[in-house]
Amino acid sequence: MSKKFSLFFLFLILVSSSFSQKKLNEAIYKEINGRERLTLDFSTIERPKTHEEFKSVFHLPPVRQDTTGTCWCFSSTSFFESELKRLGKEPVKLSEMFTVYHEYLDKCRRFIREKGNSLVSEGSQNNAVVIQYKKFGAVRASDYNGLLNGSTSHDHRELVKEIESYLDYIKKNNYWDEEKALEYIKLILNKHLGKPPETINVDGKNITPKEYMEKYLQLPLDDYVLFMSTKSIPFYTKGEYKVPDNWWHCKEYHNVPLDEFYNAIKNAIINGYSLTLAGDVSEPGLNSNEDIAIIPTFDVLPENINQDSREFRFSNRTTTDDHGIHLVGYKKIGKDDWFLIKDSGGTGWRGEEKGYIFYRGDYIKLKMLAFMVHKDAVKDLLKKFK
Numbered sequence: 001m002s003k004k005f006s007l008f009f010l011f012l013i014l015v016s017s018s019f020s021q022k023k024l025n026e027a028i029y030k031e032i033n034g035r036e037r038l039t040l041d042f043s044t045i046e047r048p049k050t051h052e053e054f055k056s057v058f059h060l061p062p063v064r065q066d067t068t069g070t071c072w073c074f075s076s077t078s079f080f081e082s083e084l085k086r087l088g089k090e091p092v093k094l095s096e097m098f099t100v101y102h103e104y105l106d107k108c109r110r111f112i113r114e115k116g117n118s119l120v121s122e123g124s125q126n127n128a129v130v131i132q133y134k135k136f137g138a139v140r141a142s143d144y145n146g147l148l149n150g151s152t153s154h155d156h157r158e159l160v161k162e163i164e165s166y167l168d169y170i171k172k173n174n175y176w177d178e179e180k181a182l183e184y185i186k187l188i189l190n191k192h193l194g195k196p197p198e199t200i201n202v203d204g205k206n207i208t209p210k211e212y213m214e215k216y217l218q219l220p221l222d223d224y225v226l227f228m229s230t231k232s233i234p235f236y237t238k239g240e241y242k243v244p245d246n247w248w249h250c251k252e253y254h255n256v257p258l259d260e261f262y263n264a265i266k267n268a269i270i271n272g273y274s275l276t277l278a279g280d281v282s283e284p285g286l287n288s289n290e291d292i293a294i295i296p297t298f299d300v301l302p303e304n305i306n307q308d309s310r311e312f313r314f315s316n317r318t319t320t321d322d323h324g325i326h327l328v329g330y331k332k333i334g335k336d337d338w339f340l341i342k343d344s345g346g347t348g349w350r351g352e353e354k355g356y357i358f359y360r361g362d363y364i365k366l367k368m369l370a371f372m373v374h375k376d377a378v379k380d381l382l383k384k385f386k
Helices: 003-015 071-086 094-114 127-136 157-174 178-193 208-218 258-270 305-316 361-367 375-382
Strands: 026-034 035-040 201-204 205-207 224-227 238-240 253-254 275-279 322-332 338-341 356-359 369-376
Touching: 071 094, 071 127, 071 275, 071 322, 071 356, 071 369, 094 127, 094 157, 094 178, 127 208, 127 224, 127 356, 157 178, 205 208, 205 275, 224 258, 224 375, 238 369, 258 275, 258 322, 258 338, 258 361, 258 369, 258 375, 338 361, 369 375
Parallel strands: 224 253
Antiparallel strands: 026 035, 201 205, 224 369, 238 253, 275 322, 275 369, 322 338, 338 356
16 A cells, blocks of 8 residues: 555545544554554443453363464364264364365366366365365374374475375376376375374264264254355345355345344344354454454444445455354354354464454454354354245
8 A cells, every 4th residue: 555545545434424533543554564554442432351251152172283284174173073972973083184185175076177277275265165075074183184294383385295296297288087096186186184094983883974963962954054144145045155165155144134133143143053154354354463453443334334335345346254153152242243253264373362362243244254053053043944
């Protein structure tokens, strides 16, 4: 941002009747790496101090996704660990990388079948975990953690580079032998993650991962539903969530107006149901060091957040789907809703609350794009769908 533009921007704020002097004081410029950037003074915000202040559902301790783009899997795995407890079962730490391994194979399989016209990247959607659980089952983290040679943290940069290089070779050479290509992809995955187990030992019995899901975990995988809020299709219909990480073009998202979208999230967590959320975390109002995310007044005032302000940011790509998280708690402070987020990404690990970040209601309303939850949490809303 040029200095000339910066001054003009501040001038617009000064003359706007929407901005009081107190609100203007929140918007300040700081020199960061030689560049001026619009930031926020978080010290004036009444906010939770620790994650222990929240009324939260059961969840296992936060874990890091490290140098990977697999937030979709970490957040959904955490969600299903919480669901086990909510459903009266013994919670267990499940393996994220078992699911990631099979997700890569499915992405590459579609890439081959679509002759290169399908996205293969680290990202995906939360319901991809449901799909993989149905197809391949699950294992415990102790059975398979995707770490080799004494590594204690994940780093998928070389894995991704090798997969992308091989897929480029396939496309350039018009080589679409699915069976042989996937065998080579497996060699790459085995090299970086290890070969996933075909059986695991549970209570002295050797069983397959699918048997572990169906006979031991018994998660009701057909009972989880997806929601979004967009003007691109009629409300109270189902359709495609149009973001790159929905790489298989899933059309099972229930579309509802923003107020119902937000209230569904709030009512679910208040009533003891956790949710996965997908949305945008690349915002000046999200400060990892402060452990909070809000919408700054130099963006849009809370009372002006509506369907159109949300849609505008999605259409011009100032709001994108770049992270998946697990919502596990709620707290009311004054007139503001605060939500406790369990976050496997860097945004959750830079501050004091390692693995957690606190989202104010306005951030959820403007920047969160989709969620997954058990159908019982939204049964009244589902009745509006034919």
